[in-house]
Amino acid sequence: MATLSPSHSPKNLRRKGSTNRGYRARAGSHLPPHHSQESHDAALHTIRSFLKGHTSYDAFPVSFRLIVLDTRLNVKKALQCLLLNGVVSAPLWNSEKSAFAGMLTVLDIIHLIQYYYRTASYDYAATDVETFRLESLRELGVAQPPLLREHPSSTLYEAAKLLIQTHARRLPLLDNDSETGHEVIVSVLTQYRLLKFISINCHKEVQHLHLSLRKLKIGTYVSATSPSEVPEGRNRYHPIATASLNTPVFDVVHMFSERSISAVPIIDEDGVVVNLYETVDVITLVRLGAYQSLDLKISQALGQRSPDFPGVVICTASDSLGTLLQLIKKRRVHRLVVVEGEEEERNGGKKGRLLGIITLSDVLQYVIGEPGIGEGVEKEDSTAEASTLSPSQP
Incomplete structure (x- = not known):
C-alpha cells in the first residue's frame, strides 16, 4: 500500500x-x-484563485491521444477499442448529423451485460453483441449518455464546478470549426487530470493542506x-x-x-x-x-x-x-x-x-468548495473510470 x-x-x-x-x-x-486552520484555508483560497485564472487548455498534456467512437460502431468493437487503448470511456460521435452524441463509459457496458444476463441466453448475447450498435443502447433502457460539454477556453474552476454539479468524472471539451461551423471534440478533461494539474502547479499550497x-x-x-x-x-x-x-x-x-x-x-x-x-x-x-x-x-x-x-x-x-x-x-x-x-x-x-x-x-x-461534502451518501462519480482504486486507470 x-x-x-x-x-x-x-x-x-x-x-x-x-x-x-x-x-x-x-x-x-x-x-x-x-498545522493551523488558517494556513489550510489560505492554501485553499490560493488554489481556487489559481483555477479561476487558468483555462482547460492549460491542463492539456503536451502530447495526448483522443479516441472518439462513431455511434454506428458495434458494441464489441467499441469495447475492444477501449481495452486496447487502455481507456474506460470515450466521446461518441453521430457521423450522420456531424454532432457530439455524449460519452460511452464502462457503466454503459455494465448495464448491457446485466440486460443480457437477465433476459437472454449466453449464446444469444455472444451473437448479438457482434452486431449491436452503440446507438441502440438506449433501446435497452440504458440511460442516455450525458451531453455535458464545455469550451476549452472556460476556466478550470468553472469546469470543476460543472463536473461536481453533474456528478460526472469527465468533461468533453468542444469547439466549433471556423469553416464548417460544426462541433469539434478537442479533448476530455477528467477529474484526475484536473487534480493532478493542481498538485503539480500548486505544490506549496498543497503542502499546507495538512488537516486530516x-x-x-x-x-x-x-x-x-x-x-x-x-x-x-x-x-x-x-x-x-x-x-x-x-x-x-x-x-x-x-x-x-x-x-x-x-x-x-x-x-x-x-x-x-x-x-x-x-x-x-x-x-x-x-x-x-x-x-x-x-x-x-x-x-x-x-x-x-x-x-x-x-x-x-x-x-x-x-x-x-x-x-x-x-x-x-x-x-x-x-x-x-x-x-x-x-x-x-x-x-x-x-x-x-x-x-x-x-x-x-x-x-x-x-x-x-461546492456544497455536499459530508452528507453521508455514496458519491461515486459513475462515468469512474473505476473509476477504481487502480492507478492504471486513465
Whole structure:
C-alpha cells in the first residue's frame, strides 16, 4: 500500500493470486511544521484563485491521444477499442448529423451485460453483441449518455464546478470549426487530470493542506460505529456496497448497475479489506464473450485478473488532504479505500477494517468548495473510470 504521511499514509495493497493480501510499500511525504486552520484555508483560497485564472487548455498534456467512437460502431468493437487503448470511456460521435452524441463509459457496458444476463441466453448475447450498435443502447433502457460539454477556453474552476454539479468524472471539451461551423471534440478533461494539474502547479499550497480527512469530512463512511448499531437486515458497512470472496460476480455487477458505482471493496469476515472488484474486471471477463464467467465467485474471478494489476490504494482517516494530492501527482489514483488504522485500533477497532471510500469527486468537491461534502451518501462519480482504486486507470 502507498502512504499519505510518514505515520499515516495511503497504501497500495498488491495481490499475488486471488486471495492473499500481498505486501505494503510505504511512500513518505513532507508536511509543514505548523498545522493551523488558517494556513489550510489560505492554501485553499490560493488554489481556487489559481483555477479561476487558468483555462482547460492549460491542463492539456503536451502530447495526448483522443479516441472518439462513431455511434454506428458495434458494441464489441467499441469495447475492444477501449481495452486496447487502455481507456474506460470515450466521446461518441453521430457521423450522420456531424454532432457530439455524449460519452460511452464502462457503466454503459455494465448495464448491457446485466440486460443480457437477465433476459437472454449466453449464446444469444455472444451473437448479438457482434452486431449491436452503440446507438441502440438506449433501446435497452440504458440511460442516455450525458451531453455535458464545455469550451476549452472556460476556466478550470468553472469546469470543476460543472463536473461536481453533474456528478460526472469527465468533461468533453468542444469547439466549433471556423469553416464548417460544426462541433469539434478537442479533448476530455477528467477529474484526475484536473487534480493532478493542481498538485503539480500548486505544490506549496498543497503542502499546507495538512488537516486530516476525518476533520475535513472528505469521503463516504460507514454509518454505524459498532455492529450493535446496525438495523436488522442492513449491511454493516452501509452506505458502502461490499462483497466477500465468495460473492458471485453477477451480484457485484448488479451493485455496479443499480448504484452507478465502479468499484466494490472485498472484505473478510472481520471487515478487513482484502481486495477491490472493479467494473474493468468485469469487462475483462466478458470481452471475448465469456458471459458464463459472471457465475464465478469473486475469488475465482480475481485469479483471472492481469498479473500486472497495480493494487488497491488505501488510507486512514488520519491522513491529510495534502499528502493525498501529492500521491495523485505521482500515481494514477482514482479512489482510496479508508480503513481503520492504529488510532482506531487503540480505541478497540481492527486495523485494516473498512471505514470508508474517498473518490476523486469527493476531493474535487472539497477543493472547489461546492456544497455536499459530508452528507453521508455514496458519491461515486459513475462515468469512474473505476473509476477504481487502480492507478492504471486513465
